């Protein structure tokens with residue numbers, strides 16, 4: 001039997017469009033770990049997110065999300081969480097014990113990133129992103145081990161900085 005410690009989950013949190021999926025996938029590749037995106041797992045198991053909101057409302061979506069996130073955070077992977085996962089107190093308690101990378105983005109930059117109909121909470125409401133982010137900002141800060149802003153600069157350079165931090169802290 002090996003005495004190697006099991007690597008901890010590395011979690012990525014932040015508001016919609018901050019880059020959790022994009023950066024998380026690159027980080028997993030850099031660290032040679034599996035990549036899990038909880039939104040993608042939910043879609044694979046329950047269908048498109050907008051459809052889930054239509055069928056069971058936001059509360060129903062959050063119940064599904066809580067289960068999927070709890071499972072994912074037990075896996076030795078890079079795990080990108082849905083933007084609203086931090087609303088759940090149990091999820092936050094788990095995240096506080098893990099290396100948790102908090103990604104931010106400015107409102108000006110995110111406007112160009114959120115096109116398309118996949119995010120029901122910001123669809124048809126240009127001010128929703130900032131309102132939701134403002135409500136949740138303290139929750140992201142509560143769980144964050146470190147913060148990186150994705151608004152400016154080259155994604156490769158940013159990915160390198162994040163990978164260096166993750167190698168030191170996981």
Ligand SMILES: Nc1ncnc2c1ncn2[C@@H]1O[C@H](COP(=O)(O)OP(=O)(O)OP(=O)(O)O)[C@@H](O)[C@H]1O
Nearest residue numbers: 015016017018019020021022023082083113150155
């Ligand atoms: N420097 C950057 N870092 C991260 N993403 C970037 C960057 N520049 C552009 N993007 C683009 O921003 C878009 C949003 O990123 P992504 O889907 O990873 O966000 P997210 O945080 O996973 O959002 P959600 O919570 O809605 O799933 C993507 O199309 C991505 O290619």
Ligand SMILES: O=C(O)C1=C[C@@H](O)[C@@H](O)[C@H](O)C1
Nearest residue numbers: 016039049082083084119120
């Ligand atoms: O911030 C949110 O509440 C959400 C973010 C996305 O990742 C999805 O989980 C969903 O669109 C809800």
Ligand SMILES: [Mg+2]
Nearest residue numbers: 020021039080
């Ligand atoms: Mg995503």
